[in-house]
Amino acid sequence: MTAASVSHAQPKVVAHRGYWKAEGSAQNSITAIRKADAINAFGSEIDVLQTKDGVLVVNHDAHVGPDKILIEGADYKQIKDIKLSNGETLPTLKNYLKAFKKCRNVTLVLEIKEHSTDEKMVRATRDIIAMVEKMGLADRVMYISFMPTICDEVVRCAPGAEIAYLSNRMTPKQVKERGYTGVDFHYSQFQKNPRWVKECHDLGLNVNVWTVNKDEVIKEMIGLGVDYITTDEPERVQQLIKNSCK
DSSP, X not given: OOGGGOOSSSOEEEETTSSXXXXXXXXXXXXXXXXXXXXXXXXXXXXXEEOTTSOXXXXXXXXXXXXXXXXXXXXXXXXXXXXXXXSOBOOBHHHHHHXXXXXXXXXXXXXXXXXXXXXXXXXXXXXXXXXXXXXXXXXXXXXXXXXXXXXXXXXXXSTTOEEEEOOSSSOHHHHHHTTOOEEEEEHHHHHHOTHHHHHHHXXXXXXXXXXXXXXXXXXXXXXXXXXXXXXXXXXXXXXXHHXXXX
């Protein structure tokens, strides 16, 4: 998929941390991506961090479990038995990708999380890309990150991959100049700067917004013509998009 191929008329829905509000699901669980796939969401978003001994795990926060163990400072054996709220074990990226490979509809929107040093972020990024490519999933994964170090590394290591910048610390023009393919800003940035949507599209950039859960904001983002809406309420957003096309 290229930036030029994206239709700006009808946003695509990305389930934030998967469809975790569905029965039996949990944030960043394997069930969550299966649930997102089952409702034909365009995308399912996850967060990835790397342990001290190099294992890639799926979790949003830098710390995990009741003891708040720092993932990047721990060996995998210290966190491998931690349970999610739905009873699943904390997933490794490898196991997550195995489950994702069996999904029929959904695209994986993979956030590479901030680590404490550039060296760690570069290592994590390279290892993630290598795993995705080894499993034959490169054309089904979009990358996102708040960290320019990570976005730059994706550009270097995975030419042609979709990579969107999550922070508003750059203008659309600056994002384009760095070779990124899109922006993924909090919706409030487009409320303040609605012209940015057209500016991004004129530059050939995709526009994603997060995390949009309220009806009035969902409708506003649809009206602005964004390409993707990341949400905790994917079925509700799907319905509102459908209604907007009537």
